[in-house]
Amino acid sequence: xxxxxxxxxxxxxxxxxxxxxxxxxxxxxxxxxxxxxxxxxxxxxxxxxxxxxxxxxxxxxxxxxxxxxxxxxxxxxxxxxxxxxxxxxxxxxxxxxxxxxxxxxxxxxxxxxxxxxxxxxxxxxxxxxxxxxxxxxxxxxxxxxxxxxxxxxxxxxxxxxxxxxxxxx
Numbered sequence: 324x325x326x327x328x329x330x331x332x333x334x335x336x337x338x339x340x341x342x343x344x345x346x347x348x349x350x351x352x353x354x355x356x357x358x359x360x361x362x363x364x365x366x367x368x369x370x371x372x373x374x375x376x377x378x379x380x381x382x383x384x385x386x387x388x389x390x391x392x393x394x395x396x397x398x399x400x401x402x403x404x405x406x407x408x409x410x411x412x413x414x415x416x417x418x419x420x421x422x423x424x425x426x427x428x429x430x431x432x433x434x435x436x437x438x439x440x441x442x443x444x445x446x447x448x449x450x451x452x453x454x455x456x457x458x459x460x461x462x463x464x465x466x467x468x469x470x471x472x473x474x475x476x477x478x479x480x481x482x483x484x485x486x487x488x489x490x491x492x
Contacts, residue, residue: 385487
């Protein structure tokens, strides 16, 4: 009988957590054709910076972008634009992200998760400013910021990995 009691306790905890989560919605989210996306924040300091949780309900199309940096799309392999300019590389990366999303019927409003990789943690404020500008008023997605030793190519200062969700076609 020990296992069923634990399952019941776990189910009650999940129901309570679900009820609490529902009460903390940051934005009502996008809703169309039975598809709904909601952003949640539980810590005051995260509001306006990033969402702590994004939920997606019902079928949709998920779009996963590989890490996007300042690699020159028309240049040779490993050619980096804006060498030494963090803000320039960040803006260029987000411009590419917008183009890639558009090619698949999505916008920055559809981004539910972002991971930003930088080679110098001192660029955190500039990275946040760059992301907020790129979102252009869209809800802040779930976001993770990582400081690492080196990115894919010498000279890369920032790389952004995003996941977006749209209503099913």
